[in-house]
Amino acid sequence: MTTPLDQMTILPVILPAMAAAFLVLALRHHLAGQRIASIGVTLLLVGIAAFLLAQASDGTVRAYRLGDWPAPYGITLVLDRLSATLLLLTAVLALCVVVYAAGGVDGRGRHFHPLFQFQLMGINGAFLTGDVFNLFVFFEVMLIASYGLMLHGGGPARLKAGFQYVAINLLASVVFLVGVGLIYAVTGTLNMADLAVKVPQVAEADAALLKAGALLLFLVFATKAALVPLHWWLPATYAGASAPAAAMFMIMTKVGAYAIIRVYGLVFGAGAGPLALAAAPFVIPAALVTLAVGAIGLVGSRTLRDLSAFAVIASMGTLLVAIGLFDAAGLAAGLYYLVHSTLAGAALFLIAGLVQEQRGAARDRLVPGPAMAGETLIGGLFFLAAIALVGLPPLSGFLGKVMILKAAQASAIWPWIWGLILAASLVMTFGFARAGSVLFWASGPASGTKPPPALSLAAVVLFLGLMVAWTLAAGPATDGLQLTARQALDRSAYIGAVLGPDARLAARD
Structure with missing residues (x-):
């Protein structure tokens, strides 16, 4: 029986949807009112997400069935430690970003705040859905809103990057639908819990078709997660977007990573019979190449946004x-690093936005330019963000990489993992040092620009403060994330919550 507390599971989806509609209908021409409403709704989302995480921390997986239709026939939202953690991360990220945007960036185009809220709806829905087709639906909601945010403010470069972004995501959506169609043709269901039960029972003659569908989905999720060679859309898109839009996009790559965890840890996980861990042989090799490409591209970047x-x-x-x-x-090490990289990456994009506004014609190009108003403060913020992203002590990036290196010792190719992660960190250190020296040490006469808006600076400081807090909380955080990881890989608990105790017993057998 669904309780009022269980019904709160749907609030992270419907609250931003209703807020976006309200902003369009009632506050279309009142930017100040939009700012107040958007910040207020996002702050409320932080509170709701914190409550849901506290509720999920008892270890119970909770399923919310819309219209009380029984699974697998109805729409089901599932709350567990993993989804609750990412909901809270998204809400905190969104709060910092919307505060930064309220410093003036949101006024350079129309409908920033409604698009922002619609994107939150799509992201939160993707984290909560218990159905592969509804995952596609929320992906599309998230992406349609991101198209608008990507183009917000206009400009030829942004329009060019936007066309590329739209094209690759439309292609990914087609592939997603083909993969979903193949999986449904074989199993007759798209509910994740029901798939986890039926996939191990698929006839041998249909296994190849089902595997093809699974690998097509992996291509889509790898594209969202910017896994090489499907990463090429990201540099132009993120560098071309406004600073707050790019910072918010930090969570979108994590949606791709989440989908890989959920689908290939649950549906095609260790208990999936012949299709167990169908994507596992591809993930680590592609991830190592992705790491190398990112480090090399960082060193060769010509602007701070590209970097x-x-x-x-x-x-x-x-x-x-x-x-x-x-x-x-x-997975526990990865989740700790996921939180860190989201906060640190978003902070860096916002700092790039500040630099771009303060250097006049030089903008954020990595060439000597005029001294910035507030250069010492912005330079200090950049230094902290750089340390965090490279993974140098004492911040959370260092702790996260140490955890990943330790966990990787269980892999047969651990020397390659260690070597590439450490080498990439060294290369990235050189890249950030070069950028910082050009931007903050090789500056000329003052540019005469106004100091950065207080709200924008406050958002960056808040991000970096959260990183420091994440570092200090590493002990209890990793303990909680270990429980999260074990629950995420426990197929029987998820199946039992969605389909009932009988299905859970069958999954164990």
């Missing part, structure tokens, strides 16, 4: 190495 985009690719490579281990130790 930030390639830092995202490198961090996704590191994260997917941990996820590709498909065990509790690797």
Whole structure:
């Protein structure tokens, strides 16, 4: 029986949807009112997500059935430690970003805040859905909103990057539908829990068709996660977007990583019979190449926004190495690093936005330019963000990489993993040192620009403060994330919550 507390599971989806509609209908021409409403709704989402994480921390997987239709026939939302953790991360990220945007960036185009709320709806829905087809639906909601955010403010470069972004995601959507169709043709269901029960029972004659569908889905998720060679859309897209839009996009690559965890840890996980760990052979090799490409691209970047985009690719490579281990130790380390990389990457994009506004004609190009107003403060913030993203002590990036290296010792190719992660960190150190010296040490006469908006600076400081807090909380955080990882890989608990105790017993057998 569904309780009022269980019904709160749907709030992270419907609250931003209703807020977006309200902003369009009632506050279309009132930017100040949109800012207040958007910040207020996002702050409320932080509170709701924190409550849901506290609720999920008892170890119970909760299923919310819309319309009380029984699974697998109805729409089901599932709350567990993993989805609750990512909901809270998304809400905190969104709060910092919307505060930064309220410093003035949101006024350079129309409908920033409604698009922002619709994107939150799609992201939160993707983390909560218990159905592969509804995962596609929420992907599309998230992407349609991101198209608008990507183009917000206009400009030829942004329009060019936007066309590329739209094209690759439309192609990915087609592949997604083909993969979903193949899986449904073989199993007759798209509910994840029901798939986890039926996939091991698929006839041998149909196994190849089902595997083809599974690998097509993996291509889509790898594209969202910017896994090489499907990463090429990300640098131009993230570098071309406005600073707050690029910072918010940090969570979108994590949606791809989450989908890999959920689908290939649950549906095609260790208990999936002949199709067990169908994507596992591809993840770590591709992740290592992704890490190398990101580090090399970072060193060769000509603007701070390009550097930030390639830092995202490198961090996704590191994260997917941990996820590709498909065990509790690797997943726990990866989740710790996921939180860190999201906060650090978003902070770097916002700093790039500040630099771009303060250097006049030089903008964020890595060439000597005029001194910035507030240069010492911005330079200090850049230094902290660089340390965090490279993975130098004492911040959480260092701790996250140590955890991943330790977990990787269980892999047969651990020397390659260690070597590439450490080498990439060294290369990235040179890249950030070069960028910092050009931007903050080789500056000329003052540019005469106004100091950065207080709200924008406050958002960056808040991000970096959260990273420090994440570092200090590493002990209890990793303990909780180990429980999260074990629960995420426990097929029987998820199946039992969605389909009932009988299905859970069958899954164990």
